[in-house]
Amino acid sequence: MKQVIIATKNKGKAKDFEAIFNPYGFEVLTLHDVAEDMEVEETGTTFEENAILKAEALAERLQTFVIADDSGLEIDALNGAPGVYSARYAGLGKSDEANMEKVLTELAHVDDNKRMARFCCAIALAGPGMETKTVFGTCEGLIAHDRKGTNGFGYDPIFFVPELGKMMAELQPIEKAAISHRGNAIKKISEELPNLLR
Numbered sequence: 641m642k643q644v645i646i647a648t649k650n651k652g653k654a655k656d657f658e659a660i661f662n663p664y665g666f667e668v669l670t671l672h673d674v675a676e677d678m679e680v681e682e683t684g685t686t687f688e689e690n691a692i693l694k695a696e697a698l699a700e701r702l703q704t705f706v707i708a709d710d711s712g713l714e715i716d717a718l719n720g721a722p723g724v725y726s727a728r729y730a731g732l733g734k735s736d737e738a739n740m741e742k743v744l745t746e747l748a749h750v751d752d753n754k755r756m757a758r759f760c761c762a763i764a765l766a767g768p769g770m771e772t773k774t775v776f777g778t779c780e781g782l783i784a785h786d787r788k789g790t791n792g793f794g795y796d797p798i799f800f801v802p803e804l805g806k807m808m809a810e811l812q813p814i815e816k817a818a819i820s821h822r823g824n825a826i827k828k829i830s831e832e833l834p835n836l837l838r
């Protein structure tokens with residue numbers, strides 16, 4: 641099977657990518673498989689910048705084609721926060737649980753019609769002899785008042801997907817792949833994937 645290497649240590653993200661890439665005939669490998677010790681500091685101020693940092697560092701090290709994903713949640717009532725800081729919103733080393741708790745607390749007094757949010761995902765593709773390429777995808781939704789669902793990762797249990805009438809964490813991996821920010825970003829390069837991932 642062909643392989644796609646993702647510069648991530650997030651196992652939930654890796655599962656999302658399996659649902660996206662398996663239909664294209666790609667097996668997904670992550671940093672846990674190819675470079676367990678690799679740490680890339682996310683010093684960028686945009687999703688694109690951080691995705692490029694992660695992709696280029698790994699492509700340089702392995703001298704092969706890789707993908708990186710930098711993603712997060714933008715909440716309108718919080719002026720776009722947590723945004724690029726989504727993974728460390730409750731502090732460095734804090735959990736998905738702590739991050740969700742912080743969001744729910746901050747939105748406790750925000751009305752239902754003002755709870756709009758979107759997941760954003762920048763994908764960077766880097767490799768030897770190519771200019772790094774980025775694509776961007778989003779997924780619109782609403783922040784719920786409580787957690788629901790056990791699938792997915794990160795903020796999925798508090799993100800309601802209006803078009804499906806379900807929480808993101810209630811979707812099967814394939815259903816999430818069809819509508820997610822990550823799936824939408826990858827769709828933009830789907831035709832080129834067989835060439836890009838040599």
Ligand SMILES: O=c1nc[nH]c2c1ncn2[C@H]1C[C@H](O)[C@@H](COP(=O)(O)OP(=O)(O)OP(=O)(O)O)O1
Pocket residue numbers: 647648649650653656682709710711712713726727728739759792793794795796808820822
């Ligand atoms: O589909 C998603 N469903 C729920 N939450 C999500 C999703 N996509 C991103 N998120 C949240 C999780 C984390 O708080 C942040 C990503 O941070 P981000 O730096 O890109 O990933 P990460 O540090 O977990 O793994 P890594 O950098 O090794 O790829 O946004």
Ligand SMILES: [Mg+2]
Pocket residue numbers: 682727
């Ligand atoms: Mg990260």
